[in-house]
Amino acid sequence: MLHTPHQSLQAAATVPVQRTPERDDQAGPWHGDAVCRRDEAGLFFAPSKEPTAARLSREQAAKRVCARCPVLVECREHALVMPEPYGVWGGLTAAERRVVLSRRRRAKTAAAAETPAEVSRIA
Numbered sequence: 327m328l329h330t331p332h333q334s335l336q337a338a339a340t341v342p343v344q345r346t347p348e349r350d351d352q353a354g355p356w357h358g359d360a361v362c363r364r365d366e367a368g369l370f371f372a373p374s375k376e377p378t379a380a381r382l383s384r385e386q387a388a389k390r391v392c393a394r395c396p397v398l399v400e401c402r403e404h405a406l407v408m409p410e411p412y413g414v415w416g417g418l419t420a421a422e423r424r425v426v427l428s429r430r431r432r433a434k435t436a437a438a439a440e441t442p443a444e445v446s447r448i449a
């Protein structure tokens with residue numbers, strides 16, 4: 327049986343609110359080329375009560391899989407746009423994605439503040 331990316335049996339049993347990508351036809355063409363399509367090792371999502379050292383090791387292993395994935399960019403952007411709250415997507419952990427999203431928000435705010443309308447309002 328084929329699993330969708332990130333849909334390990336282990337994760338499905340331990341992370342009840344986890345969202346997974348929709349089927350290929352709904353998530354986009356990148357989904358079908360995902361290297362993690364068969365995540366038998368359960369690398370991409372944490373089991374419950376995972377010790378920190380085990381989590382770090384598992385995440386590094388997942389990132390190594392992502393590094394050879396042809397759809398890394400599409401997957402990462404999907405996870406950022408959704409946003410996906412759990413798991414390793416596009417080579418980034420959930421915490422790393424929060425950092426990227428925070429940087430994007432700050433950059434967007436800074437860009438908005440530099441628009442002529444905003445500059446004249448401030449001046």
Ligand code: SF4
Nearest residue numbers: 360362392395401416
């Ligand atoms: S980049 Fe990583 S998480 Fe995304 S589809 Fe590829 S292997 Fe899976």
